[in-house]
Structures are given as structure tokens and as C-alpha cells.
Amino acid sequence: MDEAMGLICANYNTEQLGALTEYRPLASLPFGGRYRMIDFVLSNMVNAGIRTVGVVTPYMYRSLLDHLGAGKYWFLDRKLGGLFILPGSIYGFKNMSTQFLVKDMIRNLDYLTRDSKDYVIVTTANQVYNMDYGSLVELHAKSGADVTLVYKGENPAQWEKGIFLDLNFEKRITKMVRVSPGAARDDNLPSALFADCFVISRQQFVDLVGWYQAVDHMDFLDVLSENLGNLHIYGHEFTGYLSRVDSIDSYLKCSMETLLPKNHEELFFGKRPIYTKIRDGVPTRYAASANVTNALIPNECTIRGHVENSILFPGVLVEHDAVIKNSVIMQRSIVGRNTLVENVIADKFVTIGDGAIIMGSNDHPLVLRKKSAM
């Protein structure tokens, strides 16, 4: 399939992730032992044969560009097509919550007009899922719809914000309801929730964006919402595992969910690999004293202690008599001797000194800031 190109709108941030996104965009937040958030949608595109992908960069994009480079690890360092870094707009507060900002599309219109692909698949970079985008585009092309929105049919309980969709019997979208964070719960909301991914014909996308140039601070989804009567906008349900990271709680929750065998198999061990930047690390060493159960562990770690229901990142050292439970320990952090670490998200290069006891709660995990020492 070569008739689609990708657009990842990563110009989005949130204060809900606290120290985790203080110095990095959500798109490059480490996730799942060796990945960054953007790897999931980027791999979904690449696995569908898409070889032209634009990434709208957010504020503070150093770590994102460090990760993506020229796109080599996603086969996007190419002569024809490839990875396009599209500067996003910065205005107002740093933590802009508009995901599909029309202004970002206007400013990068060349990316959309220079290519001749028929369709554009547009996503954000804050969701964890492994989806066959190839069939999605095929289905969109066959249906004759103007736009196809991907949705989760049954709203997972934790999603209290986002765009809820009302669909008629033929899955045409009749109503879109945007619920802001912190809004009172409305039991009459439709159950289908927009999954931050849609397919649109490239020409129509360019036209629509152009018509809304005067109000370029709008979210493109609100543009669609205004045109439900004029355009044929249909929904396509994704039935696999999908979760959204938009807060510290949801980060840990989603991390723990990836430890469930079913989700884990679907995300990582299926036919469509998730690609990421390769670190050429040594194998992980498990000492005789290691005790590891239900854990995702990448290369380059040294484990001498106890790791349970947790996710480690490359280069983590777990010392003798350390106990780590329900936690995420990022790259090259050190967990010292006789420690207890539970419900903790330790960012990169954190040192947890000997004897420390650090516990968050299930609902309120504790975040240890990058390079901090305990």
C-alpha cells in the first residue's frame, strides 16, 4: 500500500505528567522498557507500508529529535519520501492542549501539497496500541467516506475526557462531543471515544485546512465537528488493546497493563513489530541473587535484587536486596541495596541510595525527577 502518507501531530503537551514532561514532549516519553510514546503510531504507519511521515514537533523537542534522528530505525531515511520534521507553532502557554492545531497544518502545507499520495493518516503521539493501519486506509478508500475516525467502542472507564462520538446504524458520525479535563461526568455521553487517529483524502485535507485559515487556532476535529452535515464522516472501531497516556496515573496504569500477557503479546510479539531507536547494549545480567517475576526488562540491565510487576529500561542497576514492585525505572537509574521501591516512576539517571524506602500509592504514583538522587 503506497497511497497514504502519515502526519503525526505531536505538538501537544500536558501538565498532568508533571516532572516526566518537564524537559521532554509527551511524544518522547519513555514507555514499555525500550520505547518512546511516538514509536507506537510511527511503527503502525511503517508497518502499513507508509514511507512518508511528517512529525509536527512540539515545544522542547530536543529529546524527540534525538530519538527520531533521520528516521533510520523506522526505514524512513530515504530518497523518496521519508521522515519530515515539521515545526509546530508555539503560542500562549507552553502546555497547549489542542491536538490537531489547524495552524500547524497551514504552516506545513508544503508537506501536504508537494506529495501526491491519495490519503493522509493523521494521529497524535500519546497512545499505546498496535493497529493495522493498512486495512484502515483500505477500508476508508473502499467506503467512499470523506473522513474515517478511529474509535474505541466501549469507553474504558478511565477516559473522562476526549471526543465522544455518536454513530448511526451505518457508523456515520452524527454528533461529536468534546469533554474537557475536569468536566463533570455526564452519563448520557455516547460510549464511542475518538482514538486520536483519522484518515482523510489529502486533497480534501488541504482544502479544509485552507478554508479555516482565518481561524487557525482551531482544532481540526472541531472543523470536522462543524461539518458533520456536509462531509461523510464515518467511524471505524479498533477492537484491540489501546490506552492513552495523559497523566501520571494513566502512565503507570498503562505501563502495568502492558505487563498483562494478552496485551503484551498483542503489542510486542505479533506480526507487526514496534520499532525504536536501537541502542547496541549488552545482554542483561541476572545475578544468582536475582528474583524477577512478571517484568519487562530490556538489554543492558544488571539485576541482583527483586523485581516484581515492573518495567525497567536499558542500563538499570538493581542492587542486592533491593525490592521493586509495580514501578517503572527508566534508563540508567540505580536502585541501591536494601531498598523498597513501590508504585514509583523513576525518570532517567535517578539514584536511589542504599536503604531508601520510596513508595507511592496505586492511584498516585510517585515520580522521581530525572537525575535526582534519593
Next chain:
Amino acid sequence: MGIKKKCVAMLLAGGQGSRLGALTAYVAKPAVSFGGKYKIIDFSLSNCIGSGIDTVGVLTQYRPMLLNSYIGTGEAWDLNETGGGVHILPPYLRQGGGEWYKGTANAVFQNLDFISSHDPEQVLILSGDHIYTMQYNKMLSFHVENKADITISVMEVPWEDAHRFGILTAAEDGRITSFSEKPQQPESNLASMGIYIFNAGLLENALTEDEDDPSSSKDFGHDVIPRLLNQGKSLYAYRFSGYWKDVGTIESYYSANMELLQENPPFNIFDRKVRILSNSNIFPPQYIWPEARVENSLICNGCSVKGTVINSILSPDVRIEEGSSVIDSIILPGTRIGRDCTLRKAIVGENTLVGKDSFLGVPSEGGGAPPQQGITVVADSMALAEGTRVAEGENVNLA
């Protein structure tokens, strides 16, 4: 023609490594996995780029398919250079015929045009089947400082092993006075590591001369080096002191791997200063299941462990199903161990399926030591049926 190169490396990777038996049934020795995620050739290639040598000819002959695809463009070692990089050099036909590589010297002789196309000052001859890290640039400086014609990298080996090597005697300043390949009665314990630096012009002459000698076996150690010494050329010995291992037999391959499980292994790949590059596939992090038990082991990405793994090395993309015990064993990439298997002191080749309830390394009943120090080997790409039992020290190989 590109810019004149200071040094071009010729990496001999065509050998079968027949003493590795089942492990080299389908791949050349340099392509055999080592230490979990590496292949033996990674060490030489990493040494090249670590020494600033960006042009490497890899001479292949035996079972080259995996080696060719593994090396690819050389990008995994940052060797995808314009005007340099990795070049796979198989034997080829020319007007008037062509022939297989008849020996190490003949292999390089057949590729003299590759060397001259880069017009180097020196040529570094390497073999692709040793485990070590070395800065060839230091050896190169030594070579240039001594105005040597040829420099041979040497190290002291135990006297009792000396008869297995090319043994040489050198004066105080490093000048070599005698050289004998695999001597019955070694007069020194300075062994050649099979790493040579030649001045390029001299190499061309020496190889042409060797080619014309019908009594020559076309081997650097047997023929070329002794002849040059006799001719009074200046040969110097560059002393290397560090870890260097020829994992040429099942026993040495097994022990070199197992040494990596020590707290401070003699060859410390875990030292961050040692950078060994390899062509890694993208695999997810290892998944250690709730029912798993892992002790004193090395495990790579892409593995999924439900059973017990003790004192073992799991290469990338290995799966150990529930109820299985893998003890004192080495599992090569892509292999699946079914349920309720027992593996003791086994080496299982790449992409092999071990059916459930199998037992590899069944203790022999009779007295006496088992063959091969009791190490059981299963070749690559095998499918062992359910309930397969293999006695310790046996080799399982289709061929």
C-alpha cells in the same frame, strides 16, 4: 579512485570452523553467535571501526548467506562509508576461469585488485573468528615506528598450548628472529594471533611469489611469513596483552561463553568503555513471566521466559515455555524450548524447535567421562520431536 587510505583491513571469514561441528553446519564460524547477542565477527569489525579503519574487505567462502545478510552495508558498525566501508569478497570467476580460495594467502591474493583500488600504505590481515578487543591503530603506530615490513601481533600462551600456534622468537626490540607454525618442540611461548600488518607493496609481491610456488599451501603462517623471514625482511612482533580467544572447539566455545556469567568476567563486555557493536534486530524487552525463575544468567531482548533459567545464556528472541529448566546451557537466537523440557549443559543452535518433554544432556549411564566434556549440541534449524532424549556430549545434526 578515492582518497589514499592509510590502512585497509582484509578479514578472513571463509573458514568453516569444522571443529565447531554442529554449530557450523549451516553457518561460517564468524557468523556463529557468541555471548548472547553477538556474532563472532562483531569483535573484529568493532575493533576496526574502533581503530579508525573504515575500509574492510571480508573474504567469505563457506556458507556465506547468513554472514552476508548479517554484515549488510556495514551500517551496524558505522562502516557504511562512502569511499570505504565493508565489502564482501567471495571467490569469483574471471576470464580463463576461477577457483575457490585455496588458503588464507590465496584468498587475499585473489583480491589484490580490491586492495590496490584503495591504494593503502598498509594492509591489516585479520581473522574473523577470534574473541577479543584490540586497538589496531596502536599496532599500526608500532609498525610505522619500527619501519617494519611486516608486524605480527603476538601474545604469550601457556607452554603446553604453544604447539597449537605459530610460535616465534623475537629480540628485545621486537624484531622476529625465528618463526615456526605449530612446532612439535616450541622454543618460545610467543604465539602469533593471526593478525598481520604488511606494507602494501610488499604484500603484493609476497603473495604473487607465494602463488607461483607450487609447493606452497597458500597459507600466511605456513608459507608466506617463513619465506619473508628467510629473505631477511624486517618482521616485528607486537606484544598484545589482553583477552584473546580462539573459540575453535565446542569446549572452548562453551567455556568462553560461560565465563561471561562471572561477576568480573575475564573478557568484560559489560565495561562501558568496551564498545562492541552488532547488528541488532529490534526485539521487545525480555518478558519474565510470573511463574519464571532466572538466576545467574544472561538474557537478551525478545526473549520470553516462563520456565527456569539457571547459569545460562539466552540469545535474542528465545522462548522458554512453562515447566522447562534450562541449566548451564547456551540457547542461540530464535530458538523455542517447549514445555517441560530439561536442558543440561546444552548448546542449542539458531531457530531450532525443541519439542515438549525433551531432555538434552541425559547423564550417561556407563562409567567414564562423556565425550566433548559432556556438552550436548543441537545444530541450527532443527525440529526435535516431543520427548526427544539426547545423551550428554552428543551432537544432533541432520547432516
